[in-house]
Amino acid sequence: MNNRPLKWARVDDINYLNWDCQNTIECLASEAKFTAEGIALPPGESLSIKGLARPYELAVQLFNMGWLPRRAASKMYRKAYSAVNQTQTALILMRKNGIDVQIINGLPSEEVKPNSVLSISRTDGPFIGQPFHGSRHNILKRTASFAEAFLRDATGLEEMITPLKTTKVLPSPPPRTRSGADDLYSALGGSGEPIYLSDGVWLTSGGGAHDWGR
Template identity: 35%
Template sequence: MSYIIAFVSFSESGKDFPVQCFRTDLRAGDEVVVRRTDGKLRIATISQLQYLNWECNGRIECRRAEASLDETGNINPPKGSPLHVGISTLDAFTKSLKASGWLPIKSRQKMYRAVFAFVNKSSISYIFTRKNGIDIQVIPKVNGNPVKPYSYYEGSLGDGRVVRHSLAHTRFNLLEGVLRFANSFQNNEEHLDRYFVPQGSRDKRTVELKQKAKERKASKNEMLDIYDACSDGSGGPAYLGDGVWIGSGGSLHDWGR
């Protein structure tokens, strides 16, 4: 799973292919080394970058300039590739939270991969990471500091102020955005409204994929209309002519006369 998805093109093809990207310093037009699904390394150019949180088989190993070529022309990525740069993964995000003083705690809900808490002068905040999103909660502080490292979260997301963000289709790096919230909360900022506007979408499809799905649905509905017009009402296949039959689901079959 990769939060950042790079659409890349290879020299022999004008088509864009989505691949995993684990760095925040790349831009459209950059040349990179991509490890394809078959394991082969190829030079590619980034066409665009999107926050989609997709599961792709290919991935960016490094910039083209960071790799070397051996005497036979084989591409050699640097040691430790794929290179990770910046807050590009949930793992990098949680490490940064922990390093800044947020306490790791546990959740009894399996949907949460990690939970962190921090107590400032007036409130307690919890940050929950999910496979496809991040939730934030702020509740008033009561009687000192009730949060202990690796203790269980005993609250309810129905309490206090809560926002649920989705990773897909955010317009900015949500991981960096939530870290900005964490810093603001630690500094006891009073006005946090900007962090409680839900970001992203649970639907991971791009505009192009949504359009293709719409076209497939329209095509299927058209075939169902044809079936209804030709069927005898029994629910069985209907004969169209020239040995072609149409099933009740709109599928075509060459079964002969």
């Protein structure tokens, strides 16, 4: 959140479209307090949020399971994790509009260190892309279930992450565009974390420029 005023809204329908939006649902209106100063959130976690609701929560859960955080060589991935079981290596790659998973037969030839650079080759093993747009289920929850099952050498791993499309008629996904700020972020060697530009302005991996101060 960027400290913008809270607003009241009505939910008519729920679809998994794009988790990188500018707004998020914080709580039910019945849980908040409407005061002269504005809307106050309830203390603690909202009762209306059940399960994994944000990509950050999946990242925390993967880390707590024992998955290693990595730095993806491709800037399209904001978070990357790897893990091994008895015979396989798996990658979980979190991007703006979805989560990609790869299962590779065999184990690394040398020790893998946390936050080491991760180069990705789609020919190394089954590479399954899960787009948020049009998904029938919560991909964050499905990916967490896969991550736990992989560590214990469960069977049917690929089926757990095969995309399940909704039958609803959905709006088209936003067009893929690149902004000048996005190009500048890449030129400055951004690797997922905000980069300080000047005069209190920071660039983020999504191509945004933010006045966060020095």
